[in-house]
Amino acid sequence: xxxxxxxxxxxxxxxxxxxxxxxxxxxxxxxxxxxxxxxxxxxxxxxxxxxxxxxxxxxxxxxxxxxxxxxxxxxxxxxxxxxxxxxxxxxxxxxxxxxxxxxxxxxxxxxxxxxxxxxxxxxxxxxxxxxxxxxxxxxxxxxxxxxxxxxxxxxxxxxxxxxxxxxxxxxxxxxxxxxxxxxxxxxxxxxxxxxxxxxxxxxxxxxxxxxxxxxxxxxxxxxxxxxxxxxxxxxxxxxxxxxxxxxxxxxxxxxxxxxxxxxxxxxxxxxxxxxxxxxxxxxxxxxxxxxxxxxxxxxxxxxxxxxxxxxxxxxxxxxxxxxxxxxxxxxxxxxxxxxxxxxxxxxxxxxxxxxxxxxxxxxxxxxxxxxxxxxxxxxxxxxxx
Amino acid sequence: xxxxxxxxxxxxxxxxxxxxxxxxxxxxxxxxxxxxxxxxxxxxxxxxxxxxxxxxxxxxxxxxxxxxxxxxxxxxxxxxxxxxxxxxxxxxxxxxxxxxxxxxxxxxxxxxxxxxxxxxxxxxxxxxxxxxxxxxxxxxxxxxxxxxxxxxxxxxxxxxxxxxxxxxxxxxxxxxxxxxxxxxxxxxxxxxxxxxxxxxxxxxxxxxxxxxxxxxxxxxxxxxxxxxxxxxxxxxxxxxxxxxxxxxxxxxxxxxxxxxxxxxxxxxxxxxxxxxxxxxxxxxxxxxxxxxxxxxxxxxxxxxxxxxxxxxxxxxxxxxxxxxxxxxxxxxxxxxxxxxxxxxxxxxxxxxxxxxxxxxxxxxxxxxxxxxxxxxxxxxxxxxxxxxxxxxxxxxxx
Amino acid sequence: xxxxxxxxxxxxxxxxxxxxxxxxxxxxxxxxxxxxxxxxxxxxxxxxxxxxxxxxxxxxxxxxxxxxxxxxxxxxxxxxxxxxxxxxxxxxxxxxxxxxxxxxxxxxxxxxxxxxxxxxxxxxxxxxxxxxxxxxxxxxxxxxxxxxxxxxxxxxxxxxxxxxxxxxxxxxxxxxxxxxxxxxxxxxxxxxxxxxxxxxxxxxx
Numbered sequence: 003x004x005x006x007x008x009x010x011x012x013x014x015x016x017x018x019x020x021x022x023x024x025x026x027x028x029x030x031x032x033x034x035x036x037x038x039x040x041x042x043x044x045x046x047x048x049x050x051x052x053x054x055x056x057x058x059x060x061x062x063x064x065x066x067x068x069x070x071x072x073x074x075x076x077x078x079x080x081x082x083x084x085x086x087x088x089x090x091x092x093x094x095x096x097x098x099x100x101x102x103x104x105x106x107x108x109x110x111x112x113x114x115x116x117x118x119x120x121x122x123x124x125x126x127x128x129x130x131x132x133x134x135x136x137x138x139x140x141x142x143x144x145x146x147x148x149x150x151x152x153x154x155x156x157x158x159x160x161x162x163x164x165x166x167x168x169x170x171x172x173x174x175x176x177x178x179x180x181x182x183x184x185x186x187x188x189x190x191x192x193x194x195x196x197x198x199x200x201x202x203x204x205x206x207x208x209x210x211x212x213x214x215x216x217x218x219x220x221x222x223x224x225x226x227x228x229x230x231x232x233x234x235x236x237x238x239x240x241x242x243x244x245x246x247x248x249x250x251x252x253x254x255x256x257x258x259x260x261x262x263x264x265x266x267x268x269x270x271x272x273x274x275x276x277x278x279x280x281x282x283x284x285x286x287x288x289x290x291x292x293x294x295x296x297x298x299x300x301x302x303x304x305x306x307x308x309x310x311x312x313x314x315x316x317x318x319x320x321x322x323x324x325x326x327x328x329x330x331x332x333x334x335x336x337x338x339x340x341x342x343x344x345x346x347x348x349x350x351x352x353x354x355x356x357x358x359x360x361x362x363x364x365x366x367x368x369x370x371x372x373x374x375x376x377x378x379x380x381x382x383x384x385x386x387x
Numbered sequence: 388x389x390x391x392x393x394x395x396x397x398x399x400x401x402x403x404x405x406x407x408x409x410x411x412x413x414x415x416x417x418x419x420x421x422x423x424x425x426x427x428x429x430x431x432x433x434x435x436x437x438x439x440x441x442x443x444x445x446x447x448x449x450x451x452x453x454x455x456x457x458x459x460x461x462x463x464x465x466x467x468x469x470x471x472x473x474x475x476x477x478x479x480x481x482x483x484x485x486x487x488x489x490x491x492x493x494x495x496x497x498x499x500x501x502x503x504x505x506x507x508x509x510x511x512x513x514x515x516x517x518x519x520x521x522x523x524x525x526x527x528x529x530x531x532x533x534x535x536x537x538x539x540x541x542x543x544x545x546x547x548x549x550x551x552x553x554x555x556x557x558x559x560x561x562x563x564x565x566x567x568x569x570x571x572x573x574x575x576x577x578x579x580x581x582x583x584x585x586x587x588x589x590x591x592x593x594x595x596x597x598x599x600x601x602x603x604x605x606x607x608x609x610x611x612x613x614x615x616x617x618x619x620x621x622x623x624x625x626x627x628x629x630x631x632x633x634x635x636x637x638x639x640x641x642x643x644x645x646x647x648x649x650x651x652x653x654x655x656x657x658x659x660x661x662x663x664x665x666x667x668x669x670x671x672x673x674x675x676x677x678x679x680x681x682x683x684x685x686x687x688x689x690x691x692x693x694x695x696x697x698x699x700x701x702x703x704x705x706x707x708x709x710x711x712x713x714x715x716x717x718x719x720x721x722x723x724x725x726x727x728x729x730x731x732x733x734x735x736x737x738x739x740x741x742x743x744x745x746x747x748x749x750x751x752x753x754x755x756x757x758x759x760x761x762x763x764x765x766x767x768x769x770x771x772x773x774x775x776x777x778x779x780x781x782x783x784x785x
Numbered sequence: 786x787x788x789x790x791x792x793x794x795x796x797x798x799x800x801x802x803x804x805x806x807x808x809x810x811x812x813x814x815x816x817x818x819x820x821x822x823x824x825x826x827x828x829x830x831x832x833x834x835x836x837x838x839x840x841x842x843x844x845x846x847x848x849x850x851x852x853x854x855x856x857x858x859x860x861x862x863x864x865x866x867x868x869x870x871x872x873x874x875x876x877x878x879x880x881x882x883x884x885x886x887x888x889x890x891x892x893x894x895x896x897x898x899x900x901x902x903x904x905x906x907x908x909x910x911x912x913x914x915x916x917x918x919x920x921x922x923x924x925x926x927x928x929x930x931x932x933x934x935x936x937x938x939x940x941x942x943x944x945x946x947x948x949x950x951x952x953x954x955x956x957x958x959x960x961x962x963x964x965x966x967x968x969x970x971x972x973x974x975x976x977x978x979x980x981x982x983x984x985x986x987x988x989x990x
Contacts, residue, residue, distance in 0.1 A: 028550045036637040050554065050717055077858040080895030139637045141714025143628060145798060148454035155813050166827035166909070172895045180900070184826060197810075208797040211790035214629055214713050216776040246784040264783035274779070282781055311852060311901050368554065369638045369716045453798045455811045711798045712791060767788075 025053055028368075032061050036139045036372040039382030043359075043371065050367045055360045062386035070346040075101055075176070075313050078346065083170040085348065086384040089128050091120040091161070092326040094174035099255060099322035100333035101176045105315035107305055113178035114257045115298040119191065120161070120173065121324075122287040122294070126198065127154040128327035128379075129238075129280040129287075130205075136277060136376040137209060140218050146208060153201045156194040163187060176313065178304030188295055195291045202284060210281070219274035223362040223374035226271060233358045237329025237351050238283060239378055242268035242275040249325035256324075260297075261290045276377040314341050328352050328379050348387060352380040400689045403430070404516045427519045431508050438698075439660045440470035445699075446706045453710040477653035485548060485646050492546035496539050497647065497654035503535035504661035510586050511668045514678045514691030518587055525586035526578060529669055530571055533624070536662055537563045540633070543655070544643035555642025558717060559633035562623055565724040566630075570620035570666075572732035576613045576739040577604050577673045590677030599683045603676040608755035609739040614674040616732050618701075621666035623720070626659060628709040635714055667701040668694075727766050734762055826944055829896050829909035831889050831926075833933045837874055841932040846906035848879040853898035853907055861891035862898065874904065874953055875960045887931060889915065890924040905949045911941045 031042035040061035046054035066085065070078040082097045083090035095117055102109065109117075131154055134147030158168040163184055165171040173180050209215050225235070230243040240247055248265045250258040266282035268275030317339045323332030329351025336345040355378050362374050398405070411423045444459065444467055451458025459466035484493055509532075510525035512518040522528050537560055544556020581589045593603050604610035623630035634642035644655045671677060675697050678690035715723070738758050745751040804811045815822060836844035849866040865884035873879040898907050910933070917923030939946040 026550060028554075035640060047554075050558075073858055074856060076897060076901075077856060080858050080893060080897065083895075137713055141628065141631065141635055141637055142712065143450065143709055145450075145454050145710050148456060149801070152455050152811070152813055163825050163827055166825070166829040166896065167894065170894065172897075181827065204797060204801075208711070208794045211778050212713070212794050213776065213788065213790050214715055216778075216790070217719050218713060218716060220776050248784075251784075264785060266781050266783050268781065269779070278779065278781060282783075311856070311903075367716055367718065369632070369635065369714075372637050449802070452805045453802045455801055455805050455813070457812070457814055457816075707795060707798065707802075710802075711794045 030368075030371070031058075036376065038135070038375065038380055039385075041375075041380070041382055041385070043375075045368070045371065047368065050369075052363050052366055052368070052371060055363045055371070057356060057359050059356075059382065059385050062382045064387065066387040067346050067348060071343055074341050075315070075343065076310065078343075079174070080170065080172040083172055084383055085350065085387065086326065086328060086331075086352065086381045087169060088131065088381055089124045089327050090169060090171045091124045091165075091173060092324060092331065094171065095121055095256075096322060096324045096326065096331045097333050098174040098176055099324060100320050100335050101315070103322050104318060104320035104335050104337055105176065105308075105313075107177040107308055109178055110302045110305060111257075111299050112182075112301040113303045115294050116179050116183065116303065117174065118256055118258070118261075119291060119294050119298070120164070120171075122291045123157045123160065123191075125327040126284050126287045126291075127157045129284045130154060130201075132376070132379050133205065133209075133277060133280060136273075136373065137215070139372045139376040140215065146205065149201065149204060149208070153198060156197070160187065160191055160194060163190070175304055175308070175310075177308035178302070180304075182303045188298065191291075192295050195288060195295065198288055199285075202281070202288075205281065210278070216274065218370075218373060219277060219377075220272055221270070222273045222366060222370050223377065224270060224272045225358060225362055229358065229361065230271065233361075234354045235329070235358055236354065237325070237327070237379075238279045239276055239329065239355050239358075241265060242279045243271035244269055249323055249330055253323070255322070261293050263287075263290050273373055273377040312341065314339060319345075323349065326351055328381065328384070329355055348384075350384040350387065352378075352382075352384040356380050356385060396687045400515055400691075402689075403514070403691070424519065431513075431519065432505065434513075435505075435508065435661060435664060436657070438664060438695075439657055440474075441467075442660055442664075442702055443470050443473070443656075445702070446709075449703065449706045450710045453707070474653065477650050480649040482649040482651060483646075487548045488646065489546035489548070492542050493646070494651075496543035496546060497644075497651045497658065499542065500536060500539035500658035501654050501661065503532055503539060504658045504665060506532040506535070507662075507665040508668075511665065511672060512587050512590050512677055513668075513694050514689065517678075517691060521585060521587045524584045526574060526584045526589075526669075526673075529586070529665075530567070530574075533662075533665070534567065536658070539658070540643050543647070547643070547646035549646050551639045551641075552643045552645045554639050555633045555635075555645070558635075558639075559626070559643055561717070562626075562630065562632060562720060562724075565721055566620045566623035566728070569616055569724065569728035569732045570624055572729070572736065573613045573617040573620060574669070574673050576609050576735055579736070579739050580604060580610075580743070586672050586677075590672055590679065593676040594679035596683035601676055601679055601681060601683070603674065603679070603681075605674040605676075607742060608752065608759055609735050609742055610674055612731070612735045612738070612759050614670065616728060616735065617670050617674065620728060621663075621670060622705070622708070623724070625663035625666055627663060627705055629712040629714050630720060631714060632717055632720060637714075663705065664698065664702070667698055667705075670701065671697045726769070730766060731759075731763060734759065824911065824941065826942055828911045828941075830894055830913045831892055831910050831915070832887060832898055832907050832931070833910045834885060834928065834931045835906055835908055835935050835938050836932050837935050841929070841934070842881075843871065844874075844934075845881055845928075845932060846874040846904050847882050847885060848873050848904055848906070849882040849885070850903070852901050852903065856901045857898055858895060859891050859893055861888045862886070863888075874906075875956045876964070877960065882928060885928040885931060887926050888924060889926055890920070905953065908938055908942070908945075 026047045028045045028047055029042060030045050031037040032040040037043070042058040042061070044054075044056040044058060045052060064084075066081060070081060073081070079094060079097060082093040085093045101107075130150040131147070134144075134150035137146040138144050161171055162168045164187060165173040165180070225239065225243045227243050227245055230240050231245060235243075236247070244267050246265060246267055249255065251265060263286045266279050266286070268279050315337045317337055319334070319336045321332060321334045323330050325331075330349070331351050332349035334345070334347040334349070335343045338344040359375065359378065362378075363371050366374070407423055407426055410426065411419045414422055447469070448458035448466065459469040462468040462472045484490060507529055509519045510522050510528050540559045540563070541556045544552045544559065577589060578584060581592050583589060593601065595602050600606070605614045626633050632638075634644070639645075644652060647655060671694065678694040680686045680688060680690075680693050738755050741758065742751060742755050745754065801811060835846050837846065838844035849864050851864055851866075854860075854862045854864050863884065863886040864882050867881045867883045870878040871881050873881075894909070896909055899909055935946070935950075939950070
């Protein structure tokens with residue numbers, strides 16, 4: 003055997019396997035440019051075809067849940083920013099919602115509006131960047147990604163002037179929000195929202211009918227309706243498979259029932275559907291944003307009865323979930339009456355959506371794996387916690 | 388215009404040729420031919436290395452502007468000294484060689500790649516009377532030397548002992564060999580028309596005018612189709628987007644040169660760009676009239692300027708395409724080569740024959756265009772039909 | 786049809802290429818060291834300790850109540866209480882921090898210490914160019930490095946600082962009024978006592 007072949011670990015042919023040649027085991031990640039963080043896939047290849055794929059994660063484990071159990075309720079809020087670090091405001095909201103349920107706190111009207119505005123802006127920028135990353139994984143040398151980042155900049159500027167930070171916002175509080183909107187914020191937000199349709203048109207012009215994109219995504223990574231439901235997949239990935247489930251509609255948390263918006267549904271459940279569903283969802287988000295920015299009332303932004311220091315909810319448990327950009331994000335809390343939660347549990351959409359990865363990838367090429375992974379939209383901060 | 392003006396123009400056009408003659412004329416007769424060859428080689432190496440440097444800046448700035456960024460703008464005026472900084476950086480970087488790599492082959496691969504790329508320039512006429520060697524089988528020599536690139540790439544991929552580089556090398560070999568077939572077939576139409584394999588005589592044939600219009604081969608149906616097919620194949624041959632699968636950095640990271648660092652990596656980069664320049668220059672020679680001016684009244688501009696203007700234009704188109712398109716997949720790439728490119732190039736050969744034997748006139752044009760367009764549409768349909776790619780419409784739930 | 790979408794995409798990138806030269810909207814990059822974005826009221830980076838007046842040790846508002854140390858999610862604050870007392874921002878005698886350290890390599894700029902502080906003593910700074918070549922000592926800031934004057938706070942967060950100043954002024958006025966009332970009462974009591982004793986003395990006489 004020549005020296006060069008020794009370096010490559012050849013997996014012995016498994017009995018009964020109907021492969022012509024030998025299999026090659028490749029470890030994609032954790033230092034791989036398109037695994038969206040420190041994620042590893044143990045891929046077994048037959049030529050370039052995927053025979054087996056084992057997702058390996060845990061490289062970014064930070065003990066989030068255990069830390070939160072030793073932290074005051076408020077102290078966990080900035081940690082939730084770091085779950086899905088692309089969408090800190092929706093994470094904040096889900097956690098605040100769980101604590102509000104636990105302690106029975108009411109949220110003032112204006113705060114509900116601010117929450118919806120920030121959440122929909124978060125959804126918009128997440129989907130825009132995801133589409134950018136997806137095309138980047140397809141090798142589009144970053145052009146759509148840069149357009150997405152250009153628009154995201156406007157949203158991050160809004161977040162910065164509101165919350166003081168661009169990504170780690172730490173903005174929601176139990177019973178409302180931390181600070182009121184600064185002067186001129188609504189006008190700035192309206193101007194930004196008004197400029198987004200043009201950007202979406204640009205995106206569509208650039209990509210939607212591109213033959214190469216269609217060839218790369220249509221029929222790739224098909225997730226069937228039944229399997230999606232059985233695996234507990236949520237968010238745009240689930241809706242691309244044609245299942246009409248959106249927590250905003252199903253649970254009507256916050257004041258989402260006041261807004262008229264539609265849920266785009268895919269039919270084939272392939273990568274192209276996942277991509278298009280997100281693109282259409284962005285347009286729906288803009289509708290919500292326009293209405294919310296028009297109707298936002300004046301008033302207090304936080305329930306004056308909630309205490310900042312020495313917050314101790316009654317013993318009990320609560321689970322609240324919201325439609326985060328990546329899917330169904332839930333927080334489960336048990337209180338024993340002390341200032342720390344007795345149990346704190348996150349249901350991260352990325353982790354659950356990631357479980358179907360192997361099913362989607364088998365039989366496809368190496369090149370498809372990164373595209374399918376990109377279309378599932380994971381953030382390792384949330385997967386590993 | 389007076390005769391002296393014509394002479395002056397001619398002198399400027401031939402300035403490099405005459406100065407080379409003057410330089411070597413003092414030497415003893417037996418050294419004259421070799422020293423003139425060495426001078427030409429030095430000129431080619433310097434000019435195209437400089438073009439490489441300029442292209443990297445242009446590419447980064449152009450891509451940046453397409454993506455609404457500035458691109459490099461810190462080193463020197465408008466960032467044009469960026470390649471110098473990059474060169475210094477790559478020279479001072481640690482040269483890592485994997486312990487288990489085949490040391491000799493690992494070292495030879497980038498050298499061979501750059502050498503092969505430079506060899507191709509021997510037969511490319513960059514201006515009137517400006518060609519290193521006027522081989523009577525110049526086109527054949529060009530494609531033969533071009534095949535050396537595949538060897539270099541495979542040497543790099545195999546000797547690195549890395550699974551990604553092996554995958555990259557496999558992809559590169561499959562892709563380059565598949566696209567070499569349409570590349571050669573697309574250029575055969577020109578050889579048929581010109582009746583010569585010599586690059587110099589091919590350009591000479593195109594350097595005449597009817598009225599103000601030139602006789603470039605691209606201005607015929609078969610020439611245009613041949614040019615388009617040649618450029619597509621050349622994109623794949625030089626591993627440029629959307630056919631950059633061998634190095635697809637989002638899939639197999641950097642493909643065959645994943646284990647290269649420092650100056651060897653820079654050599655790979657250089658070799659790749661030189662290959663792109665060479666195939667573009669070949670396309671110019673075959674279809675775009677080489678160094679000939681596009682209109683008869685513009686012949687006073689020196690021929691080498693025209694050649695480089697055309698080359699830069701093609702490079703800009705490469706950059707534009709790179710900034711726009713996502714990458715194809717391996718199987719799609721191969722089916723495109725064998726199911727679309729190969730039949731189209733073969734058909735183009737037939738059309739070139741039809742053109743040759745039909746009387747000149749509008750009928751000849753219409754027949755040839757019909758013969759090319761109809762099969763192209765049919766073939767692209769059949770490429771799509773198995774997969775049913777379409778823009779979809781979505782339903783909404785309330 | 787074949788190639789149509791590709792041509793559309795090429796047209797779009799060409800539009801952006803030329804657009805980036807004419808439209809400010811498209812080219813949003815800020816050339817950082819030369820260009821800087823305007824100050825934002827809400828901006829936050831690392832905490833600092835506010836002091837009033839000239840002397841940073843005398844004017845420090847912190848009374849070392851340990852609330853921020855307890856509430857800080859990553860536990861990056863370390864406080865040691867003094868044994869003696871000094872007047873605080875409103876004039877009451879209070880303890881002050883003998884040691885107040887923040888490890889900014891641990892701090893995650895969450896602003897919770899600012900929110901929980903009942904004395905408006907700790908606020909968020911906006912300076913962000915803090916790179917250092919010493920990983921441990923350079924990033925552990927002590928009381929002296931953390932102390933910044935109230936004028937600086939007014940400069941970086943004008944609206945918030947005005948509200949804080951107003952609240953503090955009110956508090957001070959209240960305390961002063963209380964002190965005055967107490968002093969008056971005391972004086973009155975003394976006067977009354979004096980009067981009563983004098984009366985007593987008078988009656989005794």
